[in-house]
Amino acid sequence: MQRRQYLKTWLREERLQAGIKDMSDQLSRRQLLELVGKAGGSAAVYQVALALGMMPGRAAAERVSVAKAPAGAGKNILLLGAGLANLCIAYELEKAGYQCTFVESSERIGGRSLTLRAGDTVDEIGQPRKVMFDNESHLYFNAGPARIPAHHHLLHGYCRELGVELEWFVNDNRYALTQDDASLDGKPVMIREYMADARGFMSELLAKAINKNIFSEEFSKEDSERLFEFVRRYGDLDEKGFYKGTARAGYASGGMIEPGVKKGPLDFSELLKNNFWKSGMHFPDGESQSAPLMQAVGGNDHVFKAFLPHLKSTFILNAPVISITNTPAGVDVVYSHEGKHKKISADYCFNSIPLPLMTGVDNNFSGKYREGIAKARRGKLTKIAFQTSERFWEKEDIYGGISWTNQPVQQIWYPSHGVYKQKGVMLASYTWSRTNSEAFGRMSPEQRLEDAKQQVSKVHADFPKYVENGVSVVWHRMNHHLGCTTSWSAEDKEKYFKTMQMPDGRHYMVGDQISYHSGWQEGAFSSAHFALAHFNERVHKA
Amino acid sequence: MKKLSMKILTFLLVVSAVSTLSVNVLAQDIVTPQRYEFCTVCHGASFQGNSSIDAPNLSILSSTYIKQQLTNYKQSIRGTLPDDIIGREMQPMTLELSAEEINAIAEFVGDLPDKLAKATVEGGDVVRGRRLYAGCSACHGLKGEGNEAMKAPRLAGQNDWYLFRQLQSYKQRLRGDTPGDMPGAQMLSASQMLADDRAILDVVFYINTLAN
Structure with a gap:
């Protein structure tokens, strides 16, 4: 009172x-x-x-400073899963005087933050494969998180604090291509040409409507005139409001010592048949996709690696969790390690095990918490990368960015790093279509490479001749993960998300899965700080 | 880069020696050999099944049955039909297993203590289910205990959502319709006596009562 x-x-x-x-x-x-x-x-x-x-609706989590651990007991923290969320939690808790122990089921630290280089293993369940790239520093790809948007404040905060060097990541490249079997006989088109023509045609239609006074009720005469000028510039129309091609599409020839010759506009009906307008065209407008984006120099795994020298934590690797039990005073976890089951008792536990795998771990959680875990669904994403003998894309004026195709590979990524080097590692596929990813998942690793190679040759006809070796990462087939991004149906999210954000006893679920930004590093950090804020409050209220 | 990794590794090895938490070895527990731990990623830490991954309870099954099914998968007798989405997730798991490894996995899993699944289906008619189950009991046993001679697996204690889906799969010819799968073909015929999902629900509902 x-x-x-x-x-x-x-x-x-x-x-x-x-x-x-x-x-x-x-x-x-x-x-x-x-x-x-x-x-x-x-x-x-x-x-x-x-x-x-208001919590789930916020754009970003505030960074929490954990208050110094109280004297006496209660300092032992158990972290299940050694991915970004728990590394961040350990970093913050150790600064406050807590003692952290990681139990991690795989043989590596980093979780889904995975950069693949020469000699690495892709630990696909039941069929692991080696990465055969040449051993050179630019020959890698980020199988996990690859992009760092400007507004991911927690991530930037850690990169700044821990000295992770960043460079630009090209997400939106107008020189890259769009290809659809249903359009222009399957011939690829430069994205700048597609976009310039699409805007030109749309603007011309709008200009015609303005000229016919269709908007006389909505706009005054002056506004109509302004709108006409707006539309004219938006689509690069002529003075009467007709679209006759634009230099924005790139010149067909000339432009330096000869006058530039504009490309003739493509047939609008053909543009409409290319499904590029459904997603790829607007993709770089996305909330976390807008330029400029960044990546860590030398591979995005440098983000998680930057935490390690600062941690005193014990890491128990190759240690799958068997059971989790909340007790009145803490959390008991049984894990399997070196041929034995071992029980460890901690005061608090932060758990980043993917929720769909948690269903297979015995626990004594409360009813709604268990239901929430069981309702979570695993995302299915695939990346397929090739090392090429030449950076053939640079000869096509492509430096970084993404080409889009209606083939199941969906996106072709050109590396933003290693410009002018002899060789490169490019993504022949990044698909988040469930159907495409499931189809790749059912193929043998070798068949996936073959399929991807053929599909990419629809965009770059000579592609197969440059291919030296390749590797596929089908996330829903990856050992210890079986998915990438965790989600609930809209209805289940409404019903369970807040429950999952809160601890059950002294056990917290964390990770990008406990955020509205699953599949992003910032989602993991946000979840970590949300849990830390709660932890901080309960410990210091007690 | 290499240097940094080595540094980190050395660092980790050093600190690993001074664990801050007390760890107790549970000497009584049966431990999954590390080379088969990947099975538990889908089938659960104690092979008890995982509904989120659609992976059934293996702890109650016999080594004979597990060996047969792993072999079927490996020989593309099970898990290859286009619409058998879940079976096709399992099938590649077996491709790189040798016959010896299949034997070893089957022996290990067959000896595991039974972990009985909790009932999840609701609203079945147990009386009708019992009547329908009469047709199943000839092979699977009155108590759903299974019958090695008939190559019929144990049902009591299996995840009800798995039983439900398998009965649907047999009815839809997604299972048991491949040459070389004799017991599967028998089961395919037997499944036709369940007219619809309602009948499947009732019989699964009844099977849930057998585990207790």
Whole structure:
């Protein structure tokens, strides 16, 4: 009661200071949080935001500073899974004086943050394969997270703090190609040409409508004139509002010592038959896909590796978890290691095991928590990479970026690094289509490479002759993962997500799976800090 | 880069020696040999099955049955039909297993302590289910205990969602319709006595009562 009165008085003062004089003014949720933040710090903001039901809707998590561990017991932390979320949690908790132990089922640290180089193993379940790339520093690809958007603040914070060097990552390349069997006899088209013509045709249609005064009710005469000019410039139309091609599509010839000759516009009906407009065309407008993007120099696994020299934690690798039991005083975990089952007891446990695999781990969690785990579904994504004898794409003016095709490979990625080197590693496929990925999953690793090679040759006819070796990562076939990105149906997410965000006893589920940004490093860090905020609060309230 | 990795590795090896948490070895537990641990990724840490991966409970099955099914998968007798999506996930797991490895896995899994699945299906008619099960019991036993001689697996304690899907698969000829799978062909015929999903539900509902 006293606390509430205090809060009321404090709020009034803070409102006055914030220039909100009239007490009848409604405080916006955001204003409220700002005020709470001033008084109670980020942990208090989390609690209040949680109460307001605002947490899952936030754009980004605040970075939490974990308060110093209290004297006495309660400092032993068990981390299941050595991916980004738990590495981040260990880093923050160790700074506060906690002792961390990792139990990781695979033989490596990093989870799905996986960069593949010469000699690495792709641990596909039941059929592991070696990576045969030449041993050169630019010959790698990021089988896991590959892109770092500007607004992923937690990730940038750690890269800055831990000295991870970043470079630009080309996501949107207008010189790359789009190809669809249904359009232009399957001939690939430069994306800049497709986009320039598509905008030209759309603008011309709109210009015609404006000229016919179709919008006279919506717009005044002056606005209509402005709209006409807007449309004219948007599509690069002539003065009368007709589209006759544009230099934006790239010249057919000339442009330096001879006058530039414009390409004739493509047939609009053919453009419409190319499904590029359904996704690839707008893809770089996506919330986390807009330029400029970044990547870690030398491979994105440098992000997780940067944590390691700062950790004192014990890492128990090759140790699959058998059971998890919440006890009144902590969490007991049984794992299998070196031919024995071993039980370890901790004060708290942070668990990043993929939810669909957690269904196969015995536990004593509460009903709704277990239901939420069982309802989670695994994502199916595939990346297929080839080492090529030449960087043939550079001869086609392509430096980084993505070509799009209606073939099951879906996207072809050209490396943003290693420009002008002799060889390169390019992605012949990154597909997130469930159907395509399942189809690749059913093929033998060798058959996948063969199929991908043939498909890419529809976009780059000579592709097979440059191929030296390749490797496929079908995430739903990867040992210890069996999926990439975890999701619920919209209905299940509504029903279970908040439950999964909260701990069950002293056990926290974490990882990108416990975020609205699954499949991204920032999702993992956000989940980590959400859990840390809760942890911080409970430990220091106790 | 190499240097950094080595440094990290050395670092990890050094700190591994001073674990901060006490660890107790559970000497009584049966431990999955490391080379077969990959089976548990899908089938659960104790081979108890995992509904999220559609992987059944193996702990209750006999080594004979497991050997037969692994061999069927390896010889493309099971898990190859285009619409058998889940079977086709299992099939590649067996391609790189030798006959000796199949034997060893079957022996190990066959000896595991039974972990009985919890019932998940609801709303079945147990009386009708019992009546329908009369047709199953000739091979699978009155208590769903299975019958080696008939090559019929144990049903009691199996995941009900798996039994449900298998009965559907037999009815839809996704299983048991491949040359070389005699017991499968028998089961395919037998499944036709269950008219629809309702009948499947009832019989699975009844089988759930046999485990207790």
